[in-house]
Amino acid sequence: MNSAVFPDARHAASARLDQCRKGATLRVIGLLPQSLFGSNDEQVGLRLKELGFLPGAQLKVIGFGLFGGDPMAVQINGTKFALRRAEAAKICVEEVTVTGGR
Amino acid sequence: MVGSRLNQTAASIDSGNAPLRFAMIGNPNCGKTSLFNCLTGARAKVANYPGVTVERRSGMISGLANNAELLDLPGTYSLFVTSPDEQVARDFILGNIQGEARPDLLIAVVDATNLRLGLRLVMELRSLNRPLILALNQMDAARKRGITIDTAGLSQDMGIPVIETVAVNSQGVDALKHELDQYTHHQAGDTQRLTLSDRQESVEAIYDKIESLVRAHVTQPANMPRWQDRLDQVVMHPVLGLMVLFSILLVVFQAVFAWATPIADSMDAGFGVLGGLLTQILPAGILREFLVNGIIAGVGGVIVFLPQIILLFLFILLLEDSGYLTRAAFLLDRPMRGLGLSGRSFIPLLSSFACAVPGVMATRTISDPRERFITIMVAPLMTCSARLPVYALIISAFIPRQTVAGIFNLQGLTLFGLYFAGVVSAALVAWVMRRRQTREEFPLLLELPSYRWPMAYHVYIGLRERVWIFMRRVGTIILSLSIILWFLATYPGAPAEATRPAIEYSFAGMLGSWMEPLFAPLGFNWQMCIALIPAMGAREVAVSALATVYAVAGGELALGSALHSSWSLPVAFAYLAWFVYAPQCISTIAVVKRETNSLKSTALFTVYLFGLAYLAAWVTYQISALLIH
Numbered sequence: 001m002n003s004a005v006f007p008d009a010r011h012a013a014s015a016r017l018d019q020c021r022k023g024a025t026l027r028v029i030g031l032l033p034q035s036l037f038g039s040n041d042e043q044v045g046l047r048l049k050e051l052g053f054l055p056g057a058q059l060k061v062i063g064f065g066l067f068g069g070d071p072m073a074v075q076i077n078g079t080k081f082a083l084r085r086a087e088a089a090k091i092c093v094e095e096v097t098v099t100g101g102r
Numbered sequence: 103m104v105g106s107r108l109n110q111t112a113a114s115i116d117s118g119n120a121p122l123r124f125a126m127i128g129n130p131n132c133g134k135t136s137l138f139n140c141l142t143g144a145r146a147k148v149a150n151y152p153g154v155t156v157e158r159r160s161g162m163i164s165g166l167a168n169n170a171e172l173l174d175l176p177g178t179y180s181l182f183v184t185s186p187d188e189q190v191a192r193d194f195i196l197g198n199i200q201g202e203a204r205p206d207l208l209i210a211v212v213d214a215t216n217l218r219l220g221l222r223l224v225m226e227l228r229s230l231n232r233p234l235i236l237a238l239n240q241m242d243a244a245r246k247r248g249i250t251i252d253t254a255g256l257s258q259d260m261g262i263p264v265i266e267t268v269a270v271n272s273q274g275v276d277a278l279k280h281e282l283d284q285y286t287h288h289q290a291g292d293t294q295r296l297t298l299s300d301r302q303e304s305v306e307a308i309y310d311k312i313e314s315l316v317r318a319h320v321t322q323p324a325n326m327p328r329w330q331d332r333l334d335q336v337v338m339h340p341v342l343g344l345m346v347l348f349s350i351l352l353v354v355f356q357a358v359f360a361w362a363t364p365i366a367d368s369m370d371a372g373f374g375v376l377g378g379l380l381t382q383i384l385p386a387g388i389l390r391e392f393l394v395n396g397i398i399a400g401v402g403g404v405i406v407f408l409p410q411i412i413l414l415f416l417f418i419l420l421l422e423d424s425g426y427l428t429r430a431a432f433l434l435d436r437p438m439r440g441l442g443l444s445g446r447s448f449i450p451l452l453s454s455f456a457c458a459v460p461g462v463m464a465t466r467t468i469s470d471p472r473e474r475f476i477t478i479m480v481a482p483l484m485t486c487s488a489r490l491p492v493y494a495l496i497i498s499a500f501i502p503r504q505t506v507a508g509i510f511n512l513q514g515l516t517l518f519g520l521y522f523a524g525v526v527s528a529a530l531v532a533w534v535m536r537r538r539q540t541r542e543e544f545p546l547l548l549e550l551p552s553y554r555w556p557m558a559y560h561v562y563i564g565l566r567e568r569v570w571i572f573m574r575r576v577g578t579i580i581l582s583l584s585i586i587l588w589f590l591a592t593y594p595g596a597p598a599e600a601t602r603p604a605i606e607y608s609f610a611g612m613l614g615s616w617m618e619p620l621f622a623p624l625g626f627n628w629q630m631c632i633a634l635i636p637a638m639g640a641r642e643v644a645v646s647a648l649a650t651v652y653a654v655a656g657g658e659l660a661l662g663s664a665l666h667s668s669w670s671l672p673v674a675f676a677y678l679a680w681f682v683y684a685p686q687c688i689s690t691i692a693v694v695k696r697e698t699n700s701l702k703s704t705a706l707f708t709v710y711l712f713g714l715a716y717l718a719a720w721v722t723y724q725i726s727a728l729l730i731h
């Protein structure tokens with residue numbers, strides 16, 4: 001829904017996690033609202049934060065499911081998580097080009 | 103014996119009148135259960151929490167000065183819960199469960215290879231101001247990855263004892279016990295319940311603290327072991343991964359049905375010999391009949407399926423402990439979502455192949471209430487191990503041992519077909535239920551734990567627990583049903599001028615003939631009708647019930663040939679079709695009632711499955727009768 005703010009990963013520095021490709025190393029910028037979760041949206045955001053999806057955290061996209069590339073798997077703080085596109089779209093990220101280190 | 107009892111009494115007087123209560127809390131997969139087994143010497147008492155059916159595992163800690171009970175809580179990431187099982191963990195800690203005293207001390211278990219996530223929960227626990235010990239588990243794996251942790255520094259900065267442990271070889275368990283021995287008294291005075299009003303600290307603030315703790319006391323290399331990532335490249339690959347998954351499932355089913363058969367057969371032969379022996383030793387009479395036809399035929403007929411049940415649970419335990427199951431959930435999430443389910447429902451549904459009761463209970467990890475409801479409704483359509491005896495008996499009696507297409511065994515294929523019918527029906531039912539309502543989405547947010555070699559000892563403990571539950575069932579429900587059934591089939595005896603078999607004059611015979619008209623459209627005769635009644639207590643009793651009403655006591659083979667001469671093929675098929683859907687055993691209905699907490703849902707559940715069973719058996723009977731004539 002916020003695609004106007006993040007038109008294209010190449011031009012703007014930021015993108016939504018669900019738009020990223022496999023193998024990308026990313027840094028979390030912040031969390032966006034997601035209307036699909038309705039009244040639970042705040043709770044989902046909190047749980048994401050609790051699991052480590054906080055601004056500054058580095059993550060890596062490690063894979064996608066067969067059907068519609070859903071869900072996706074990411075690795076953050078050494079832990080792997082499976083996220084659906086709906087959750088991933090809440091996470092605003094920027095690409096990290098350097099190798100390793102935070 | 104007496105001495106130790108006295109000691110116990112002295113100790114418990116010393117520390118109030120009840121044992122101390124310690125509880126183990128931590129993220130899923132951090133090693134709580136393994137550590138629990140180390141501390142209690144694997145003597146767990148498995149029961150349910152009052153009012154809910156989350157498994158409550160408790161045991162006495164061995165080798166402590168005071169009597170202390172340890173509880174293994176469901177895994178949780180946070181005290182701000184999102185699913186019913188996390189709710190239980192939280193309510194327990196806060197003392198909000200009726201009939202459960204609040205624990206005197208919390209043992210927070212943290213996976214040292216997954217430190218930040220674990221420490222976050224510990225920080226939350228710390229703010230409750232309860233006695234707290236941190237067990238840094240999986241230290242062996244952490245060292246192997248080059249992670250070093252300054253435990254003393256961590257302990258000092260966090261203000262709680264920190265003990266390094268390796269649950270798989272009991273390292274650090276003595277140190278942990280030593281620490282536990284410092285707590286000798288119930289927490290005096292503070293009986294008020296803890297509350298979790300609002301978050302006192304933001305998540306960001308907690309993570310900032312963790313970051314500085316980690317920076318000060320932990321050195322860790324950036325990368326996961328390469329082999330884990332390589333394995334995930336294959337296992338989670340969209341196409342290869344699904345192929346791996348189906349191969350694994352195929353191997354599991356092949357193993358359960360092919361490898362277990364020789365053992366089951368020899369057990370069956372053993373019971374046959376035992377029956378024959380008793381027949382020779384004992385004088386003819388009511389006692390002999392009771393032992394041979396009632397007990398040995400009834401209980402023996404069910405115990406022979408133990409090898410299959412053990413194998414099935416073994417595979418489930420291995421897949422779960424290795425960390426593979428969540429990968430399967432990842433792969434299946436999208437296709438299952440089309441049915442109103444999700445990857446999270448995969449694990450409860452897989453357990454339902456062993457038994458629907460733990461399957462229905464496992465739905466507590468599903469946070470979406472609608473999805474959870476649908477999963478509960480379809481879980482019993484997964485063919486549970488109790489149906490296996492019935493299938494196995496009828497298949498071996500009616501389907502020839504033939505090889506088709508070179509490699510497939512016709513009997514095996516039939517069995518596969520029955521399992522498949524259950525799965526397809528579950529998909530259809532879920533799909534229909536999903537269509538009743540639009541809904542807001544719930545997140546998946548599933549942790550994919552690192553792969554581990556399952557530890558033989560802990561798998562053994564898990565298996566032993568399952569076997570024990572099964573044997574207890576055999577010793578109670580199945581034994582009593584067998585006795586009642588034998589009684590009904592024996593009394594009243596046939597009159598002197600009887601021309602027909604004695605059983606037709608018995609209570610069971612009468613019951614059967616009342617039921618027969620109702621089931622006539624399905625082709626069931628009165629013997630088959632009788633067997634349906636005890637099968638509601640435990641499905642596998644249908645086998646021994648048939649043995650009793652056909653008065654065969656010579657193992658499964660003899661029963662098979664008795665059935666073969668009395669049923670036509672369409673009838674046998676119809677009976678199989680009936681068992682794909684029903685009868686739902688009483689324990690399944692009871693667990694559904696408790697889990698949904700709704701009479702309406704339970705009624706819906708029972709009626710829809712009976713309806714489906716009747717319909718499926720009728721259609722099968724009519725169609726196969728048409729085809730065969």
Ligand SMILES: Nc1nc2c(ncn2[C@@H]2O[C@H](COP(=O)(O)OP(=O)(O)O)[C@@H](O)[C@H]2O)c(=O)[nH]1
Pocket residue numbers: 128129130131132133134135136137177239240241242243267268269270271423424554555556557560
């Ligand atoms: N290497 C290693 N593996 C462990 C240790 N403790 C537990 N595990 C493994 O971690 C997995 C999950 O353990 P479990 O006790 O079921 O965790 P729970 O979900 O917290 O109860 C199992 O495969 C265990 O064998 C440990 O100290 N070292």
Ligand SMILES: [Mg+2]
Pocket residue numbers: 134135
């Ligand atoms: Mg456990």
